[in-house]
Amino acid sequence: MLPIFKSIPTHMDYKGQKLAEQIFQGIILISAGIGFVYGLIIEQFGWTVYIVLAGFAIPCAPKIRNPLSWQPALPESTAEPSQKPQESTKKKKHK
Amino acid sequence: MNTVLSRANSLFAFSLSVMAALTFGCFITTAFKDRRVPVDIHVSKVMLKNVDDFTGPRERSDLGFITFDLSADILPPIFDWNVKQLFLYLSAEYATKSNSLNQVVLWDKIVLRGENTKLNLRDMKSKYFFFDDGNGLRANKNITLTLSWNVVPNAGILPLVAGSGHVSIPFPETYETTKSY
Numbered sequence: 001m002l003p004i005f006k007s008i009p010t011h012m013d014y015k016g017q018k019l020a021e022q023i024f025q026g027i028i029l030i031s032a033g034i035g036f037v038y039g040l041i042i043e044q045f046g047w048t049v050y051i052v053l054a055g056f057a058i059p060c061a062p063k064i065r066n067p068l069s070w071q072p073a074l075p076e077s078t079a080e081p082s083q084k085p086q087e088s089t090k091k092k093k094h095k
Numbered sequence: 096m097n098t099v100l101s102r103a104n105s106l107f108a109f110s111l112s113v114m115a116a117l118t119f120g121c122f123i124t125t126a127f128k129d130r131r132v133p134v135d136i137h138v139s140k141v142m143l144k145n146v147d148d149f150t151g152p153r154e155r156s157d158l159g160f161i162t163f164d165l166s167a168d169i170l171p172p173i174f175d176w177n178v179k180q181l182f183l184y185l186s187a188e189y190a191t192k193s194n195s196l197n198q199v200v201l202w203d204k205i206v207l208r209g210e211n212t213k214l215n216l217r218d219m220k221s222k223y224f225f226f227d228d229g230n231g232l233r234a235n236k237n238i239t240l241t242l243s244w245n246v247v248p249n250a251g252i253l254p255l256v257a258g259s260g261h262v263s264i265p266f267p268e269t270y271e272t273t274k275s276y
Contacts, residue, residue, distance in 0.1 A: 024106055032113045036120060043176040045121050045249050052117065056110045 024059030031055025122251035125177040132172055134242045134258035136185075137164040139218065143232055145270040150226075157232035159225040159266065161187075161201060165216040165242065167258065173246065174212060181206040182245040183214075185221075189238040191231030199225055201240075236265045 035051030140162035148156035165185070173181065184203040191197060201221035206212060225232075232238070241261040246254045 020102070021105065025109055028110055028113050032117055036117055039121070039176055040124065043174070045118075045176045048117055048121070048176075049114070052110065052114055056106070059106055 027058050028055045118250045121177050125175050130173050130256045131259050134167040134260040136240050136262045138264050142271050143267050157227040157230050159232050161221050167214045177248045180247045185242050187240055232266050234268045237263050239263045
């Protein structure tokens, strides 16, 4: 039961989100520019739309993750010697 | 951007905005264009009859028959990337005693994108009846035929363009009475 819950990502990857947003905006803007010029040259606005749709389809595919680097687990107070640090290293794996 | 739905939402919204901007660009690149084209109209035969007009005042009205040739090359200046189709129509304009301006559409044609845009029509008969609402056609010396077109665009205004080159014809003094059949 527990490992299932632990496999669900719960932290917010703000940097990854920002990067993903910038990437998809860049892709769509570039495809829009290409499509506009191409449509203007061949006098077909339909091709402009198709090229923008192709650019739209690209960011639908990948999911970008920016791994967070966590601070290494601090050694707990000397009263509990070995159990806690192990648990926190386990957690670290899923980030 | 942290769930699939919100990511899809921002992607759709941004793409839609970009598409709207592109459509506006398409409009603005063609908005100030001159879409007039020289048209060559030649009338080969004119016939005038005086028949019962059952739609109007139940009196005999003038009915004209015109056979015309039409040639125009409308491809290069008109069919740009903001044009879906053209609606061409040939109209007759004339003045009578009762009306200073009469306009009758005699013939029309839709030209779709990708169709042959070189018009070269010989001995065309008018599609629609050329009925006057009285007896204004007989001996009318100045009946002007003009080819005009509506441009149906992808985005923007729907311009109405009159082709340059019209022809003025006189109508005969007498009615055609002999039955040819």
